[in-house]
Amino acid sequence: RSEINTDSKHLKILDLRLSDAGTYTCIYDHAEVSVSLHVFELIIPSDGHFLTNQVPRLTLMQNSSHSPPDLHIRLFNREHNAVKPKLIQKETRQKYTLELNKLEATDSGTWICHIHSDSPLINQNITFAVKVLGFQNPDFERRYAAADSNIILSWSPNFQKIQWKVGFTGQLNWKQRENTTAHELLDFNISVQGQWQKTKKSTHFQFEIPESERTIEVKLPKVHFNHSGQYQCQLAYNGTHTKSSIELVVMKVSANPVGPLLRGAEMTLICQVSNPLPPNAHLSWEHVNGTKKDMKKSKQHEVKVEVNVSAAGLWNCHLIEDNVRKISLNYLVEEAPDWIIYTVTGASIGGSVLVFGLACLCIIGGISWQRRRQRAKRMARARQYLLENKTCQCQQ
Numbered sequence: 594r595s596e597i598n599t600d601s602k603h604l605k606i607l608d609l610r611l612s613d614a615g616t617y618t619c620i621y622d623h624a625e626v627s628v629s630l631h632v633f634e635l636i637i638p639s640d641g642h643f644l645t646n647q648v649p650r651l652t653l654m655q656n657s658s659h660s661p662p663d664l665h666i667r668l669f670n671r672e673h674n675a676v677k678p679k680l681i682q683k684e685t686r687q688k689y690t691l692e693l694n695k696l697e698a699t700d701s702g703t704w705i706c707h708i709h710s711d712s713p714l715i716n717q718n719i720t721f722a723v724k725v726l727g728f729q730n731p732d733f734e735r736r737y738a739a740a741d742s743n744i745i746l747s748w749s750p751n752f753q754k755i756q757w758k759v760g761f762t763g764q765l766n767w768k769q770r771e772n773t774t775a776h777e778l779l780d781f782n783i784s785v786q787g788q789w790q791k792t793k794k795s796t797h798f799q800f801e802i803p804e805s806e807r808t809i810e811v812k813l814p815k816v817h818f819n820h821s822g823q824y825q826c827q828l829a830y831n832g833t834h835t836k837s838s839i840e841l842v843v844m845k846v847s848a849n850p851v852g853p854l855l856r857g858a859e860m861t862l863i864c865q866v867s868n869p870l871p872p873n874a875h876l877s878w879e880h881v882n883g884t885k886k887d888m889k890k891s892k893q894h895e896v897k898v899e900v901n902v903s904a905a906g907l908w909n910c911h912l913i914e915d916n917v918r919k920i921s922l923n924y925l926v927e928e929a930p931d932w933i934i935y936t937v938t939g940a941s942i943g944g945s946v947l948v949f950g951l952a953c954l955c956i957i958g959g960i961s962w963q964r965r966r967q968r969a970k971r972m973a974r975a976r977q978y979l980l981e982n983k984t985c986q987c988q989q
Contacts, residue, residue, distance in 0.1 A: 596748075665709045698725050698729065702722075847863045
């Protein structure tokens with residue numbers, strides 16, 4: 594692993610190792626020149642490939658012909674900002690174990706390990722590459738959708754951006770509630786060459802997987818309450834994983850009873866969501882061109898709000914989070930036309946007349962039946978009387 598340049602007499606050591614540390618002496622005629630070689634080795638786990646939120650440990654080792662000096666170690670990230678690692682272990686000044694903070698996807702790049710010693714004087718930089726695989730999405734976000742609308746949920750892994758050169762796997766899961774069973778919708782793997790292979794798993798409900806070489810997407814046509822819940826995309830590499838979740842909340846408006854509002858009648862408008870809202874969010878009914886009295890808000894953690902309406906007009910239901918309208922749905926209350934009112938009135942009057950007629954028929958029929966029954970009783974008594982009289986005459 595070494596070679597000597599015959600012209601310059603330089604000694605070149607290849608594939609330097611800790612065991613190469615020591616004193617090297619060059620003897621020429623009666624002259625001697627000695628050089629002390631101090632060797633450092635920085636061990637990066639997984640060859641510098643990590644996942645977001647991972648807490649890696651770096652190991653710095655040193656060896657020399659003399660007593661190893663006490664080292665002062667500093668780390669600088671890709672933006673040359675100082676990073677303060679936690680010193681986990683220090684063994685007789687020969688081995689230093691450093692624990693980094695949780696890594697983020699933005700930490701990918703070239704880092705520097707600066708080694709300093711006052712005696713002997715050492716100022717040595719060791720550069721190393723850090724690649725942090727993760728999502729360009731936040732770890733968690735909440736999405737709102739109107740019932741019967743189309744929505745696409747997407748995740749963007751950063752493997753192309755950071756030039757990740759090793760294969761990894763992943764999957765997409767869905768569960769409707771926090772403590773319910775998760776259903777696997779999709780699993781995928783990405784080769785060293787960056788080629789995707791996706792396999793659709795679940796048939797729990799209808800969904801589509803659009804073709805994309807950069808993102809993981811799930812398309813939900815005509816979304817409804819059963820589509821709501823938490824969608825979690827997970828990446829896995831070397832026994833560790835990272836994840837990003839999207840909570841889908843579906844909102845709808847309805848009326849009871851359904852249809853035009855009759856004059857003098859009332860209708861209840863209902864605005865509801867599929868999942869409980871966070872404390873900083875609420876539902877609010879608002880009458881367009883109305884007053885403040887024509888507004889009603891939901892209470893904390895309520896999943897629906899109702900308002901009673903006695904006049905036609907346009908109503909909007911807003912879902913408000915941190916004083917920002919996230920989604921709005923409207924419901925137009927229409928007044929019943931005159932012909933419907935007349936029809937209903939006529940039907941009511943006709944129904945009343947019909948009921949009255951039926952009542953009269955029942956009364957008349959009851960009276961007739963009572964008279965027939967009384968006549969039958971009188972005839973029965975008469976026959977009984979004649980039979981008794983006939984029997985007496987025969988005995989005489």
